[in-house]
Amino acid sequence: MIYVSVGTHTDPFDRLVEAAGRLAQREEVVVQRGTSRVVPGTALVHDVLPPPEHEALVRRSRVLVCHAGPSTLAAAWTxxxxxxxxxxxxxxxxxxxxxxxxxxxTLAERAVVVLDVRELADAVDRAAERRIPPLGDGAAFAHAFGRLVDQVVARRR
Amino acid sequence: MRIALVASAGGHLALLLRLRPWFQDHERFWVVLDGPDARHHLAAEDAVFRPGPTNRRPLRALTELPTALRLLAERRPDVLVTNGAGLAVPYVLAARLRSIPAIFWEVPDRVGPASWTGRLVAPLCDEVVWSVPEQRAAYPRGRWLGPVL
Known part of the structure; x- marks a missing residue:
């Protein structure tokens, strides 16, 4: 199964949803289309999914296809x-x-970037063949951020 | 320490939640743009859900200011942390007017020109944090704290 998500941004992304419909002619495709207006009859289409269902689809899919939103990407990188x-x-x-x-x-090392959606099927196959070291939980960044906050608050006192 | 965390719903909020290893040990409250994902992620948090501003309604940045000033006066956070988007504008301005230190963290997907949010709020913040070192060009006085994603 291929999961195609346009993220939470409020502009439609019809170009990707239409391309997802073409992908669905060769294998199962689930789409979170957001505010996109097209409904490709060949794919299973949702408007906006609750976060747990979105995450479950990322896990269950063979490949995630998405817009260039870092939070959606992180679900695959994890x-x-x-x-x-x-x-x-x-x-x-x-x-x-x-x-x-x-x-x-900037993403070539850990994503297959597609500008022309006619290349989407080929890109899916190339992405499926690659693996990367799983992304961590970001605790090191979070703790560094906390130390900076401590400094900022101390300076004001 | 009491922290105010301010973010739009969607990707901004999802990224700010990655600071959980830090903020989980502190008293905190959230101000977020309303959305189903925000309601889900913050179900167990002290959160205020606001209707704007969005890139469709940027002028709400001004009309939100009285609410921002009132909230910060009532809650009196020790620091305000935001990664945008537009909701950061009234809240960083209110923090400045209330003498509350503020930190702006630019999101990792802004690697070209600075966002309009960043241009407005960075000069008002005590610190700016980059997600990637390339953001130095847009925010010369920012800091690199290591990789985010």
Missing amino acids: LGRVPVVVPRDPARGEHVDAHQLHYAA
Whole structure:
């Protein structure tokens, strides 16, 4: 099963949802489409899923296909999986600015980045073959952040 | 220590929750943009759910200011931590007006130009934290605390 998620951003991402429908002609596809307007009849389509169901679909899927949102990506990285990333393009009304395009350009080491959705099926196959060291829980960053907070609060006293 | 944690729903909130190994040992409250994921993730937390501002309604950043000022006066946090998006603007401004220190953490997916939120709030914050060292260009006075994701 391929899980395709457009994340929680409020602009539609019809280009990815349509491409997900084409993928569904060859294997099972589940889509979280957000505010996208298209309903590809071949895929199982949800609008927005509760977080536990979203996470369960990431785990159960063979490959995660998603927009360039770090939190969605982290769900795949935590499992040591390589996601397929389709950045939202502001020129197509998919986001307010180009930050997903900039971010996606930095992800080659741990994602398969797709700009032309006609290449999605091939990208899914390439992503399925790769594994990465699983992402940790970020505790080191959290504790460093806490030490900085302590310094900031102490300076003000 | 009492912490105010401020974030939009969705990815911003999900990232801020990664600071749990730190904030779990402190008294805290959340101010978040409302959304089903926020209601789920913060079900067991002390949270205030707000309707805006969003990138659709940026002017709510101003209309939210009275609420922000009142909340911070009532709750009196020792520090305010936010990673955006637009909701950070009224709350960092209110923190500044209430003499509460504030920290802005730029999210890892902002590697190009600074976000409009960051441009507005970074100058008002005591510290700016980068997610990736490349954010130095957008926020020269920021800090690198190690990898986030």
